[in-house]
Amino acid sequence: MVMRTAAAEWRGRVRDGGGTVSLGSGAFEGPYSFGSRFEEEPGTNPEELLGAAHASCFSMALSLLLTEAGYTPTRIRTVARVTIERSGDGFAITHIELVTEAEVPGIDAAAFSGHAEAARSSCPVSKALAAVDISLSAALLQVAG
Numbered sequence: 838m839v840m841r842t843a844a845a846e847w848r849g850r851v852r853d854g855g856g857t858v859s860l861g862s863g864a865f866e867g868p869y870s871f872g873s874r875f876e877e878e879p880g881t882n883p884e885e886l887l888g889a890a891h892a893s894c895f896s897m898a899l900s901l902l903l904t905e906a907g908y909t910p911t912r913i914r915t916v917a918r919v920t921i922e923r924s925g926d927g928f929a930i931t932h933i934e935l936v937t938e939a940e941v942p943g944i945d946a947a948a949f950s951g952h953a954e955a956a957r958s959s960c961p962v963s964k965a966l967a968a969v970d971i972s973l974s975a976a977l978l979q980v981a982g
Contacts, residue, residue, distance in 0.1 A: 841861060841862075842860075842861030843858065843859065843860050843861060843886075844858070844859050844861070845857070845858040845859075845869070851871055852871050853871075854870070854871075855868060855869070855870040855880075856868070856869050856870070857869070858881060858886065867880060867881045868880040868881070869881050869882050869883070874921075884919040884921050884930065885919070887917075887919055887930070887933075887966075888916075888917035888918065888919040888933070889917070890962050891917040891919075891933060891935065891960075891962045891963070891966070892915040892916060892917040892935065893915075894960040894961055894962035894963070895915050895917070895935055895937065895956055895957065895960045895962070895963065896913045896914070896915045896937070897960070898956040898959055898960035898961075899913055899915075899937065899939070899952060899953055899956035900913055901956075902952045902955055902956050902959075903941055903944070903949075903952055906948070906952060908941050908942070908943060908944050909941075909942065910939055910940065910941045911939075911940040911941065911942065912939060912940045912978075913937060913938075913939040914937065914938050914939070915935055915936065915937040916935075916936045916937075917933055917934070917935055917936075918933065918934040918936065919932075919933050920932040920933070920934075930966075930969055931969065931970065932969065932970045932971075932972070933966065933969055933970070933971045933972075934971075934972050934973075934974070935957060935971065935972070935973045935974070936973075936974045937953060937973070937974070937975050937976070938975075938976040938977075938978050939953075939975070939976075939977060939978060940977075940978045940979075941977065944977065946977050949975065949977040950975055950977075953973060953975035954973065954975075957971060957973045
């Protein structure tokens with residue numbers, strides 16, 4: 838079993854307070870606030886961090902599936918667009934759009950699309966977020982050569 842940690846500390850009221858979030862690995866520590874979450878102020882926010890986790894998990898899952906099928910991906914780049922909106926008395930994450938593009942020598946578009954769809958449903962972060970609508974746009978790029 839592998840366990841990873843992250844921590845967050847908040848000080849003050851929600852609108853004028855602020856906090857810091859850090860990863861247990863030490864790879865990231867940064868500020869977050871109401872303004873960085875719901876406005877355009879500097880800092881991070883839970884949705885951005887969730888998107889980073891989802892994009893990286895999906896990319897690794899796709900690489901695994903492609904490798905197991907006999908392909909060697911040159912590059913996989915995924916952007917996760919996480920939507921948060923009002924829901925009832927609060928807020929909810931209602932949609933995550935995964936947009937990926939990859940260079941994979943020797944694969945055709947249909948096979949690539951099938952592996953991408955399988956990665957969308959099988960990556961551990963997608964499974965953890967099963968209550969959220971997750972869409973996928975996957976593009977196979979021509980390999981330069």
